[in-house]
Amino acid sequence: METNIICYLPLKNGVMFTEEAWGLVEQAKTIYPNTSKMTAIVVHSGIPVIELEQLPFDEVYHVHVPIEQWKVSDYHFQAFRRICAIIQHQKEIFLFSSHPLYHDVAVRASTRLGMPMITNALKVIEMENQPSSLLVKREIYQGKANEFVSFAPTKQQYLTFERSILYGRPQYGTPSIVQEIDIEKYEPSPIQFISESEIDWKELKLTEAKVVIGIGRGVQDKNEFDSIVKLAEIVNAPIGGSKVADELGLIPREKRIGASGTSIEADIYIAIGISGSSQHLEGIKAVKHVIAINNDPSAAIFQRCDIGIVGNYQQVVPRLVDALQAERQSETYVEHLHIG
Secondary structure, eight states: OOEEEEEEOOEETTTEEOHHHHHHHHHHHTSSTTSEEEEEEEEESSOOHHHHTTSSSSEEEEEEOOHHHHTSHHHHHHHHHHHHTTSOOSSEEEEEEOSHHHHHHHHHHHHHHTOOEEEEEEEEEEOSSSTTOEEEEEEETTTTEEEEEEOOSOSEEEEEEOGGGOOOOOOOOOOSEEEEOOOSOOOOOSOOOOOOOOOOTTTOOTTTOSEEEEEOTTOOOGGGOHHHHHHHHHHTOOEEEOHHHHHTTSSOGGGBBSTTSBOOOOSEEEEESOOOOHHHHHHTTTOSEEEEEESOTTOGGGGTOSEEEESOHHHHHHHHHHHHHHHHTSHHHHHHOOOO
16 A cells, blocks of 8 residues: 655745755655655745755645744644645655644644654654554653654554754655645634744753853863854854863853763764763763864764864864854855754
8 A cells, every 4th residue: 555655844934945854855765665655745935936846755735824924833734734635645644843833733633633643753664564564763761761662553644753863965856746735814823923033152051052062171271262152153052061171160060061960962062172971971962963172082072973173172163163154154054054
């Protein structure tokens, strides 16, 4: 039986596909790869049709929503219901990001229809003894253990993916259908979008930031903080640190990262002058990518990092700042910046 895998693609500000959207595409391709049709749902506030015509799906259905309404989940849900009335299939599995906006749509849809839902998936595999059934891996007990759950056989299934695993590169295709769904009148929502603002890096919590900077024993001279602060301003990253940095007075106690402090789940962690004790590594185990700067090539942090730079941070960080400033001014940076 063919399964229709339907991706509700997440966007940035309603007008840009992000690495999270491409990550959802990657996940969709691993589910029933030989017996499925892939359909995209795009609720946007002004994506050009040419971009929709190049998405890697068999069919694409989209709804244009004014930006003030796009930011409110009620209007997403109304658009989702209208599209689902058109794309009914024998068997359907709906994939969402666990971003609060899209998670809310998934919960409301599955609840209203009485269909099963599994949230915050880390991995999905087809069960060997039951080819038409899926086994879903999730974290429990704040990441201290995993559980494996499966769907009961139903016509519709809803699945949200943990955002930390949703990343990928742009992909292209030639959908056989690209159809705009007109909604003449939305039901007014009691929730209205008022305003939004970006929190300054100094006010951003370690647990909320996409990018976090950590300092350790190697950064002992507060007079040399200027380049690190400049880096924090550019990438809008709060500054935390290791237990030793706390004990040396380099950071306040509430900014300690590790088993005896705060655990973070940032997309990027920039570790400056941090050796990488087991206690500190425990606090960053959920981080997606680690960049380490240390003048000791044998530092344990290099066993955890994706990018390791051996050198004096007083020389490395200013060069990193210069490179980011140059890239920030380029069109490439503007197009691919992903803040959530």
